[in-house]
Amino acid sequence: MEPGKYLQVAVVGVGGVGTQVVEQLIANPIYGFQLVALTSSKRMLQPTKDLCINPIAWKDALNASETPVDLSAVTSTLQELVKQGKKAVFIDNTSSQDVAEMYPALLSAGINVITPNKKAFSGEAGLYQAIVQASRSGRYLHESTVGAGLPIISTLRDLVETGDKVVKIEGVFSGTMSYIFNNFSAVEGSDESFSSIVKGARAQGYTEPNPADDLNGADVARKLTILARIIPELKDEQGNFPLLHGYQSVETTSLIQDAPASAVSNGDEFMKWLPEQDAHFSQMREQAAKEGSVLRYVGVVDVKNKVVKAELAKYPKTHPFATSLGGSDNIIMFHTERYGKRPLIVQGAGAGNDVTAMGVVSDILKLIRP
Amino acid sequence: MEPGKYLQVAVVGVGGVGTQVVEQLIANPIYGFQLVALTSSKRMLQPTKDLCINPIAWKDALNASETPVDLSAVTSTLQELVKQGKKAVFIDNTSSQDVAEMYPALLSAGINVITPNKKAFSGEAGLYQAIVQASRSGRYLHESTVGAGLPIISTLRDLVETGDKVVKIEGVFSGTMSYIFNNFSAVEGSDESFSSIVKGARAQGYTEPNPADDLNGADVARKLTILARIIPELKDEQGNFPLLHGYQSVETTSLIQDAPASAVSNGDEFMKWLPEQDAHFSQMREQAAKEGSVLRYVGVVDVKNKVVKAELAKYPKTHPFATSLGGSDNIIMFHTERYGKRPLIVQGAGAGNDVTAMGVVSDILKLIRP
Numbered sequence: 001m002e003p004g005k006y007l008q009v010a011v012v013g014v015g016g017v018g019t020q021v022v023e024q025l026i027a028n029p030i031y032g033f034q035l036v037a038l039t040s041s042k043r044m045l046q047p048t049k050d051l052c053i054n055p056i057a058w059k060d061a062l063n064a065s066e067t068p069v070d071l072s073a074v075t076s077t078l079q080e081l082v083k084q085g086k087k088a089v090f091i092d093n094t095s096s097q098d099v100a101e102m103y104p105a106l107l108s109a110g111i112n113v114i115t116p117n118k119k120a121f122s123g124e125a126g127l128y129q130a131i132v133q134a135s136r137s138g139r140y141l142h143e144s145t146v147g148a149g150l151p152i153i154s155t156l157r158d159l160v161e162t163g164d165k166v167v168k169i170e171g172v173f174s175g176t177m178s179y180i181f182n183n184f185s186a187v188e189g190s191d192e193s194f195s196s197i198v199k200g201a202r203a204q205g206y207t208e209p210n211p212a213d214d215l216n217g218a219d220v221a222r223k224l225t226i227l228a229r230i231i232p233e234l235k236d237e238q239g240n241f242p243l244l245h246g247y248q249s250v251e252t253t254s255l256i257q258d259a260p261a262s263a264v265s266n267g268d269e270f271m272k273w274l275p276e277q278d279a280h281f282s283q284m285r286e287q288a289a290k291e292g293s294v295l296r297y298v299g300v301v302d303v304k305n306k307v308v309k310a311e312l313a314k315y316p317k318t319h320p321f322a323t324s325l326g327g328s329d330n331i332i333m334f335h336t337e338r339y340g341k342r343p344l345i346v347q348g349a350g351a352g353n354d355v356t357a358m359g360v361v362s363d364i365l366k367l368i369r370p
Numbered sequence: 371m372e373p374g375k376y377l378q379v380a381v382v383g384v385g386g387v388g389t390q391v392v393e394q395l396i397a398n399p400i401y402g403f404q405l406v407a408l409t410s411s412k413r414m415l416q417p418t419k420d421l422c423i424n425p426i427a428w429k430d431a432l433n434a435s436e437t438p439v440d441l442s443a444v445t446s447t448l449q450e451l452v453k454q455g456k457k458a459v460f461i462d463n464t465s466s467q468d469v470a471e472m473y474p475a476l477l478s479a480g481i482n483v484i485t486p487n488k489k490a491f492s493g494e495a496g497l498y499q500a501i502v503q504a505s506r507s508g509r510y511l512h513e514s515t516v517g518a519g520l521p522i523i524s525t526l527r528d529l530v531e532t533g534d535k536v537v538k539i540e541g542v543f544s545g546t547m548s549y550i551f552n553n554f555s556a557v558e559g560s561d562e563s564f565s566s567i568v569k570g571a572r573a574q575g576y577t578e579p580n581p582a583d584d585l586n587g588a589d590v591a592r593k594l595t596i597l598a599r600i601i602p603e604l605k606d607e608q609g610n611f612p613l614l615h616g617y618q619s620v621e622t623t624s625l626i627q628d629a630p631a632s633a634v635s636n637g638d639e640f641m642k643w644l645p646e647q648d649a650h651f652s653q654m655r656e657q658a659a660k661e662g663s664v665l666r667y668v669g670v671v672d673v674k675n676k677v678v679k680a681e682l683a684k685y686p687k688t689h690p691f692a693t694s695l696g697g698s699d700n701i702i703m704f705h706t707e708r709y710g711k712r713p714l715i716v717q718g719a720g721a722g723n724d725v726t727a728m729g730v731v732s733d734i735l736k737l738i739r740p
Binding site for chain 1: 393394397398399400401509519520521524525528529531532533534602688690693694696697699704708709711712713714715716717718719722724725727728731732735736739
């Protein structure tokens, strides 16, 4: 490819995922990319007319930069490149609502947007609809918002756009919830307490700093909203989605609804409070075991009955959610008209910087493959 | 989209899969397509300058056509459209070696090629290398050559092109073999004879007209060749693939190696001969059961040890190949550096006209999404 035809890439956010995105782009054996902007939360690097960002020493250069972050300057740079007939993409590796709100303007200017940031696709309907509208000019891709690098959104879009009808999507969408219940309610039995397993998960870095942010089910509700909005049968007659208020419209079972405010706002306080819930969870585990079942925190998009819910449910010990799952796997089952008797299943690690970055970079490859 | 910008589509072969491809294209709610050629094995339909192929009555029109098939005329039509700056694709829904040998010339002329036909990608190296060479001008996509509509090839390409290292791919790649062994060697036990299960599968249309063509393992060997050729670590120092002679280089266990020539060439003769093998298969099933295992016909691409093999193997009753599989499911596990402890798994129906056509049409969507 001629250097002038390289995809022009602005990377916003170089934390765990963002750093991996840059490394995977640089290491790509096939395609050429031109990095035109890099921003951390504090600093920014933009090339002058004569200077490209050094693909080897980019992080040192960024850390040494004295330019404060200016996302409107990044936008202008990309806009200029689009005007020159080049293909440009804005990669949002943050989890910021403010950055998410930039997407409609970026897309309208013909700039493509790729992101693992769930905010725009799971939040209020206005922003989401503005993005869909603006996508006539630029393209938005967000594979890693659900299942990280697993092919979930691309598979759902392929099913829908080739004319299949989704009947139900059912899965374990949170790596943290997966880990906790795979261990707490194992097929072969377990007697460790709930709080002890959460403590272990937190110590290994499998949870948010405050596990309350996993156990409230909001992350699962956000992912369900993202998927539900791709399914045409869930639109109402006005073309709006019933999930008008985003993930807050999802029927969500919080596992910590009785937690005091002090525990919800502070991880250490939360861990002190959690053992109070152990008897309650143990009782649910025993009840499930009596029925030959295990507990799994699942998400369901039931198209037929127009129900979208995140809940703690019982599954027989012979069900794939019991037999196949391990570690912090995600598993997603697509029940459709074509995949009728037997669902299409995708399974694997659904969190981690490297696999999340893989989802981002595979979206970038969709823009650049000849 | 302006009508002039529609993707120009020539569909070659309108059997079970081809018919579904046309129907899915016509029904697509989002994108526009222009059908510029349709061919059956005997007849052909090409529009004159003023006449488009009728998307409703296309099959009647094709059956009524008096134009004999002329694939060089189809090529010329597409070539002309490419010269006019239009995007064109040649869809090969046949399983013909002759049609496969057209790909390099089509690609060189800037015509994209999409196909579920395994011949070109699993056959001798010369044709495959010519295709890869010619793909600088046109793009070739063949998702449905492995796992039908399941995202197998796209997932493998995403893993490889984002810099992951494949350690091993292991799976049940044949829907027919899956059905036969899921029933013959079920987790809960089974005492039905091998020939009786094959007879039932044949009666339900789950096998080739002669089941010998499934049981010889060649179909699995072809799929393994297709996957192995996507993995850079399996190239030798000259950039050639060790699978130089295509699928015939794969270590393949035929389940019917003792069959007489008359049975290999005639399905009814084959079914008469097969019961002679029942004692042999029953003995293997018993041996596996004694070890707490089931029999599965699997394919393995072991990158680390550079072994590619199709074989009948024993798996513990707790393994996903035993617990998760049912019907005529395919299941494919990608063990990679990133998906290290726990593999990325894709599972679901791996055969059928509708899901195979879905794989073809999802490849077409990759060309046309804005």
